[in-house]
Amino acid sequence: MSSGQVTKRVKYKTSVKDAGTPGRLSLVKERLLFRPNNPNSASKLDMQFKYITNHRYTKEGSNKAPMLNLTSNQACRALAPPVEAPNLGASSQVPSEQPSRDDLLFRARLLQDSSELQKLHQQFVGGGVLTEAEFWATRKKLLEKDSNTKSKQRGGLKSSVLGESKPLIDGRTNRVTFNLTPEIVREIFSEKPAVHRAYLNFVPSKVTEKDFWTKYFRAEYLQRSKNIAAAIAEAAEDEELAIFLKPDDILANETRRKIRRVDPTLDMEADQGDDYSHLPDHGILRDGSKEVPEPGNELYRRTLLQDLNRHAAVVLQGTPIDEEQLKDTQTVAEALERSKQERSTASKDDDSMADQERLKGISQAMTIDDLRGSNDHHLAPLWIKDPRDYFDSQQASSFRTSMEATKGSMSSQEAYGLLRESISQIKSMGLNHPIVAPEVAQKVLSVLTHNISSTKYNLGKKPGESLLDSLPTSVRDELLHHHISIEELMKHFWSSYPITTKYLNTKVIKLKDEMSKMDSQLQKLKETVQPDIRHQITLLIRPMQQALEAAMQHYDAEQQKRASKAREKPNGYS
Amino acid sequence: SFSDDVSLLVVLIDTNPFFWSTSSSSLNFHQFVSHVLVFLDLIVRLSQLNQIVVIATGHNTCDYIYDSSLDTDQVTGEGELPALYSFVLQRLEEFVNKDEKLGAKQEGLSEKRASSLLSGSLSMALCYIQRVFRSGPLHPQPRILCLQGSPDGSEQYVSIMNAIFSAQRSMVPIDCCYVGSHNSAFLQQASYITGGVYVKPQHLEGLYQYLATVFAVDLHSRSFLQLPRPAGVDFRASCFCHKTTIDMGYVCSVCLSIFCKHHDKCSTCGSVFGKAQLDAASDRKRKASES
Numbered sequence: 001m002s003s004g005q006v007t008k009r010v011k012y013k014t015s016v017k018d019a020g021t022p023g024r025l026s027l028v029k030e031r032l033l034f035r036p037n038n039p040n041s042a043s044k045l046d047m048q049f050k051y052i053t054n055h056r057y058t059k060e061g062s063n064k065a066p067m068l069n070l071t072s073n074q075a076c077r078a079l080a081p082p083v084e085a086p087n088l089g090a091s092s093q094v095p096s097e098q099p100s101r102d103d104l105l106f107r108a109r110l111l112q113d114s115s116e117l118q119k120l121h122q123q124f125v126g127g128g129v130l131t132e133a134e135f136w137a138t139r140k141k142l143l144e145k146d147s148n149t150k151s152k153q154r155g156g157l158k159s160s161v162l163g164e165s166k167p168l169i170d171g172r173t174n175r176v177t178f179n180l181t182p183e184i185v186r187e188i189f190s191e192k193p194a195v196h197r198a199y200l201n202f203v204p205s206k207v208t209e210k211d212f213w214t215k216y217f218r219a220e221y222l223q224r225s226k227n228i229a230a231a232i233a234e235a236a237e238d239e240e241l242a243i244f245l246k247p248d249d250i251l252a253n254e255t256r257r258k259i260r261r262v263d264p265t266l267d268m269e270a271d272q273g274d275d276y277s278h279l280p281d282h283g284i285l286r287d288g289s290k291e292v293p294e295p296g297n298e299l300y301r302r303t304l305l306q307d308l309n310r311h312a313a314v315v316l317q318g319t320p321i322d323e324e325q326l327k328d329t330q331t332v333a334e335a336l337e338r339s340k341q342e343r344s345t346a347s348k349d350d351d352s353m354a355d356q357e358r359l360k361g362i363s364q365a366m367t368i369d370d371l372r373g374s375n376d377h378h379l380a381p382l383w384i385k386d387p388r389d390y391f392d393s394q395q396a397s398s399f400r401t402s403m404e405a406t407k408g409s410m411s412s413q414e415a416y417g418l419l420r421e422s423i424s425q426i427k428s429m430g431l432n433h434p435i436v437a438p439e440v441a442q443k444v445l446s447v448l449t450h451n452i453s454s455t456k457y458n459l460g461k462k463p464g465e466s467l468l469d470s471l472p473t474s475v476r477d478e479l480l481h482h483h484i485s486i487e488e489l490m491k492h493f494w495s496s497y498p499i500t501t502k503y504l505n506t507k508v509i510k511l512k513d514e515m516s517k518m519d520s521q522l523q524k525l526k527e528t529v530q531p532d533i534r535h536q537i538t539l540l541i542r543p544m545q546q547a548l549e550a551a552m553q554h555y556d557a558e559q560q561k562r563a564s565k566a567r568e569k570p571n572g573y574s
Numbered sequence: 575s576f577s578d579d580v581s582l583l584v585v586l587i588d589t590n591p592f593f594w595s596t597s598s599s600s601l602n603f604h605q606f607v608s609h610v611l612v613f614l615d616l617i618v619r620l621s622q623l624n625q626i627v628v629i630a631t632g633h634n635t636c637d638y639i640y641d642s643s644l645d646t647d648q649v650t651g652e653g654e655l656p657a658l659y660s661f662v663l664q665r666l667e668e669f670v671n672k673d674e675k676l677g678a679k680q681e682g683l684s685e686k687r688a689s690s691l692l693s694g695s696l697s698m699a700l701c702y703i704q705r706v707f708r709s710g711p712l713h714p715q716p717r718i719l720c721l722q723g724s725p726d727g728s729e730q731y732v733s734i735m736n737a738i739f740s741a742q743r744s745m746v747p748i749d750c751c752y753v754g755s756h757n758s759a760f761l762q763q764a765s766y767i768t769g770g771v772y773v774k775p776q777h778l779e780g781l782y783q784y785l786a787t788v789f790a791v792d793l794h795s796r797s798f799l800q801l802p803r804p805a806g807v808d809f810r811a812s813c814f815c816h817k818t819t820i821d822m823g824y825v826c827s828v829c830l831s832i833f834c835k836h837h838d839k840c841s842t843c844g845s846v847f848g849k850a851q852l853d854a855a856s857d858r859k860r861k862a863s864e865s
Contacts, residue, residue: 383843383844384829384842384843384844412591412592412633412674412677412678413674414595415591415592415594415595416591416670416671416673416674416677418591418594418595418603419589419591419594419603419670420667420670420671422594422602422603422604422607423603423607423663423666423667423670424667425604426604426607426608426611426659426663427655427660427663430654430655431608431611431612431655431659432608435608435609435612435782436609436779436780436781436782436783437779437780440777440779440780440783441780441783443777443780444775444777444780444783444784444787445783445787447776447777448784448787448788448802451802452800452801452802452803453800
């Protein structure tokens, strides 16, 4: 390191949420210096190494933005190099982006997959007519396809109550084993907010996770055994257990608001887990028919209906956390807590207004259009002109056209007289024998057959057959390739107008040269092709040639205009 | 059912005097009628079950001239001409007189459209065919042969197109043998859409040969034959305001009426149109080029 320092462009953040000020970080001997780009900005850093206590940086190869986090006695600083956004936008700007490795790999794959694209790429980018960036600029859609594969939707919750899965009861060792997966944890925390709160409060400070869940499942077991006396007894002893056995107070507070929030027009996607009908007892092991809530024990009783309703409400609401966050209980708990906090801050608005809006939305969604009374106010009545007006009024315009046809016309009397005369002539003279002279008949026949056979062989035997298929394959491929390359050239040419920068100017010149080359190629193709298909080839090529001509004419016209403008002296001096 | 090669042929004969009085020397009305009469006889003789219906397309009216299935139209021959011919000629003369009388009433308007009432005769033919369809399962395959010479009447564009579409729907081919000077776009389109044959004979003195070669064949046998196909069809539509043929115009998005220039309101269905996009775009372009 000759200069004795390393400099890097970074953004300086004082906290994670800070947007960051762009600037330069220099690593000099024994100090770190940060100078922001904007000299008026206050954020500066000048730290000696001895004060830095800890540093954290994002792992190489991870998808997160690269960051360097410095903790020192004074404060915690974070620095991050700016994210360079690749600018694959309009080709009118000078593209200055460096495509990431992933992008390059993807492009190479695209080229491999489509030989057509590869040929085009070789022809233009290899030939120096277009740069790599311009070529891919018009194909943003192809490149972006990869990024959209990750679905932005979250999967829904299962309809079956996962928490009701049967535990493994081992009679010999008197052990009951419950299964616990992160999904079940999520369900439990979503449906029983009191348990969630208990978890957050007690674990890991008061009880370990294992103990927590053991207690929870003990409570479940007691509930299921319908042994109320035992439940009350144990609840009296163990306060955590009591939490699990008592009805959920958070739920009670939120019930009303939750009911209002349910949108009856939700769409749910079902999958295997929703197929509770094929599970024994529909996945619910409790039979609520025999449950009768006794007055004194209301506190310690949950009916099947309550559980079902709660589960249904949670499923309808959907899950606020992603699949990825279902890693372990702690993560699930924290994620749910965060989402709950966000929700509670968001719902600080006026409840009554929200209620009204919701009611209006529900009523709109639920009205059945067919049963609504006819509401023609916003519909204009259908009015179709009387056809008689249409026919009568057009006679004036038809005079002009027909008057030209009747030049030297005779009066109608004379005309009809002619007709009558012809008819009486036939009546008196009879018909000619033969009605058609044989030579004439022969001529007509030969003309007709010639006509039919020529159209048959020239225009194709079947109407569905395409002209392209009838050409030899080499000619056809060449034609198609020319067409695609001309299309590409046209796209780039016309998008460069109006020419505002020098870069566009050079680009247009290059394109124009390529276009004249293509034109001569097309001409050569026309001349070298076999004579029997030459006519059709000419017809096929004509639109391509016209497009090229139009583009070149436009270019010449613009050049002339530019030249004449340059020749004009400013301010009209002659 | 009927054997396949029986045809019901509805022939529309153009008797527009204003066309025939100006027609070229190679085909006058006399020769035209002669050729057509022999052709009609041919059809009748091809099969006992063949039926023909002749409709005359006049200048002011159209009418049925001959229906081979009607008992009243079976006549025994006397005199030189076969029965069929004399009968048809007689009816034709009566029709011409009727047409003239109807025209005389409107003489004061001094309008002399050179076109005939093709839309009227097409409609009559289609109505007759519909009646045949509803007469029972046993009926021959109907088709329409248009022997037309008068130019297209642009004021009849919509009605002719309607008739063509209903023929297409009923699967009735409309053939055309056009004896006028310039091709008829309406009839070309009619033949194209309905699967018929359009022929404009070069040698009009051999008209009968054309008719016998191309149009005498029943529909079933057509699948084994190659019939002449026109090199191209003039597909241009006519605008609804001036009835001029256009290839670029404006279409109402509600009723699909075609106009040649921008209107504020559709004259057929009354929908109000927004400002044309083209004007807005050209304003912007003008401003950009000036700056």
